[in-house]
Amino acid sequence: MNPGQFKTPPTLPSRRRFIFGAGGLVIATAAGGETIASGAKQYAVPDDPRKQPGRPANDDDGYGVRSQFARTHRVGGPSWALTPIQDLYGTITPSALHFGIHHAGIPTIDPEKHRLFIHGMVKRNRELSMEDLLRLPRVTHTYFLECSGNTSSSWKEPRYNDIQMTHGQMSNTEWTGVPLRIVLQEVGLDPRATWVVAEGSDAAMMSRSIPLSKCLDDALLAFGQNGEELRPDQGFPLRLLLPGYEGNTSIKWLRRLEVTDRPHMTRMETRGYTDTLPDGRSRQFSFVMEAKSVITFPSAPMILDGRGFYEIAGLAWSGSGRITKVEVSADAGKHWTNARIEGPVLPKAFVRFRLPWQWDGRAAVLQSRCVDETGQVQPTQKELVESRGAKSFHHYNAIQQWGVNAKGEVSNVQV
Amino acid sequence: MSKCRSVTSLLVAGLFAACLEQSTDAAEHSFTYPTTYDSGRPIAIEREQELRTTIPPDGFGLPEGQGTFTEGRAIYASKCQACHGDALQGTAVGTALVGGRGSLSSDSPKKTIESFWPYATSVFSYIRNTMPTIAPGSLTDEESYALMAFILASANIISTDEVMHKDTLAKVRMPNRDGFVPDDTLDIEVPMAGD
Structure with a gap:
């Protein structure tokens, strides 16, 4: 995320008491006894569930909802949402709890109208529909995504007394998609090509220049998140997924890939995601997330x-x-x-x-x-x-x- | 019950036989990935220019049109000033666009177009693609050039009589042009404009 977005400490989640560890029972009490049960349906609770027939299996309109007693939730503001990593049990981040940093909100995109344009230093410019992409060979892999701004509040002092605030800009997901390599080989790369500019279809037209070597290695054109379609806040219908790279380079709502022989020096790789050093110069293209x-x-x-x-x-x-x-x-x-x-x-x-x-x-x-x-x-x-x-x-x-x-x-x- | 069972076993046996038959046929099927998928459609050549929305430092893909300081000042007043301030100094909702030169090595670097952005082309692309935030992408190419002329002159990077167009914009040398270093783990060259 961008420097300065944490200027005002946001409302903290309720103080968590008596939390019996990741992997155990989690009970969270909100301030003033108010309960938080977003994403749930409220049902009457019988004294003895053995003495009353349960509700039908199709009561959920075909898409499951979580227990009305579950309390795990993201915290955030208009442009960001943080994963409650303190409340998660294993390694996979449920899609509904994935962190998100958005530079101009979450767009609503009709997958039938969505197109991926591949152009620039290629022999055959191509426009692909989602239908085209879904015909291609796919792979499924689990990768983390972490915003390079995760834990940025800790450079000088421990600023937030809450792990969700310090470390909530990270998630881990089983992603499914088409290896980007396949699509790039299809269009015929100019041998002089070394970079690919990826651009999103959001109002920020979020764009980053990516080394071509990464695109030909393990990069994915991802449409699947934990077995189902991407969530809108994770780029539905299509996102770039660059394993191990800082989160913002995995361009959400991917619309355009321009093959080139130099980085385009977009806002996000100059003004945005760069790291200013003591002498005033700034480190650029620091892609890989460290151990x-x-x-x-x-x-x-x-x-x-x-x-x-x-x-x-x-x-x-x-x-x-x-x-x-x-x-x-x-x-x-x-x-x-x-x-x-x-x-x-x-x-x-x-x-x-x-x-x-x-x-x-x-x-x-x-x-x-x-x-x-x-x-x-x-x-x-x-x-x-x-x-x-x-x-x-x-x-x-x-x-x-x-x-x-x-x-x-x-x-x-x-x- | 026994009758049921025998019917079932007959069915199973039949299916099994069908499977066997299929697997014999399988030798005639190809289970290999093709070398090409012929996926998608060609992009119409006239759409190429419209796709060039991230302009690299050498200006490749800059559109036709031009804009002046005076035109830019009027556009700024109506479309930008509410967020970025009457003196481009920034407000609570919009960043400062000018000032901050010499502050980058201090303890509180002030990062503005004037002090930090290394290329005018990046600013142009960003303004044209995303501004103003209430109507993103609504500025014309001419308006974007005019805003560049106004902002760059306000930042004392060009003079107020310089006209911005595709030949002049990429030649603007930003004060922090040499202020970036590629990460040392990057195993690829980062060519810069003019190098």
């Missing part, structure tokens, strides 16, 4: 319900490949213990890690750090600021620290 992990349980602003056993849980991911190791420390980094990584460990996708922890009731600082198969080690905040300065906004991948005090209150700290 990163975060403990999602416990995390701020949870409150631990007394001393005893807790299963620490979190997520780790890298835009360069597979995660090979996650370590956890409970003493501000003095000692580290290997966490258990749950398989399958897929490249450029979330892994879930877990580690049993006996909390003795004293203050603790919890943190996780990961290593990926290229040897990238997640840095500390100090190391990252030393190498990049504190003027950057994007690509903050430092170790997250959660402080736990004697009352069990978890808070965002940098010690």
Whole structure:
């Protein structure tokens, strides 16, 4: 997302109490006892569900709704929505909870009228309908998407005492689509071509220049999200999906691909998603998301319900490949213990890690750090600021620290 | 019940036989991906120009037309000023377009068209494609050139009598033209205009 969009701290979600970990029962209480049950239908609750026939299976008009007791929800504003990663159990982000950063709102697009134009340095310009694309060979893969602005509030100090605010600009999805390679081979690439400009069909005409090598590697023209059509906020009917790259390059509502021999220096790759260095110059085309992990349980602003056993849980991911190791420390980094990584460990996708922890009731600082198969080690905040300065906004991948005090209150700290 | 069963087993046996037959036939089917799919339709040549909406630094694809400072000032007043301010200084809803030169190496860099954007072509594309935000894409090519003339002169990058059109716009040298470095992990060259 763009610098400055977090100027006003948005309304925080209700303070979560008694949350029994990712993978367990989640009970959230909104301020003033008000309940939040978006996306659900309200039914009368019988005293004993065994004593009353249940409702018919087709009561949902053919599209399921979640339980009226479920409370997991995104938070956001007009141009952004953050994933409640603290409340998610596994590695897949439900489509209804995927994060979104939009530069001019969410367009409504009729798939029958939608076209993908491929032009520029190609032998055969092509205009493809969705019907054309759906005839082509497809693949299904799980990949994370992370906004390069995720955790941007932590460069100088722990600004938000809420994991959804610090780390909510990331999701992990099973995507289905046509390998972009197939379509580019179809149009006949000029041998001098090196870049592809991708443009969306939203009012921002969101556009980025992408190295052709990436387009011929693992890039997807995606139309499937977790087994069904893309959600409108994820680019329905068609989006680019660039595994491991910063989220904004996976252009939503994809309308145009222009093959070229140089980047077009669009707003989003000059004014937008660049990283200003201490000397005033700005790093550009920093595509790959770095190795990163975060403990999602416990995390701020949870409150631990007394001393005893807790299963620490979190997520780790890298835009360069597979995660090979996650370590956890409970003493501000003095000692580290290997966490258990749950398989399958897929490249450029979330892994879930877990580690049993006996909390003795004293203050603790919890943190996780990961290593990926290229040897990238997640840095500390100090190391990252030393190498990049504190003027950057994007690509903050430092170790997250959660402080736990004697009352069990978890808070965002940098010690 | 037994009759039912025998009917069922007959049916199953029949289906099985049919499957066997099909799998024998399968040798005559091709289960390979083709080398070409002949997907989609050619784009009409006259649509090419309309598709060039992201103008690269060398100006390739810039449209015909032109605009002046005076024309731009009038358009700015009616379509831009409400968000970007009467002196292009920005408001709560629109970014500052001028100022900030020399601030990028300070602790609070002020990023404007004047101080930060490295290419006039990027500004032109962005304005023409998306502005004003209440009527995105409604500016004509002429209006977009005129706004460029007005904004660039207001930012003291060109003089107020310079006319902006496809030959002059790409030649404008922005103050922060050399202020960007490609990420060091990028394994591809980033050609810049004029290099």
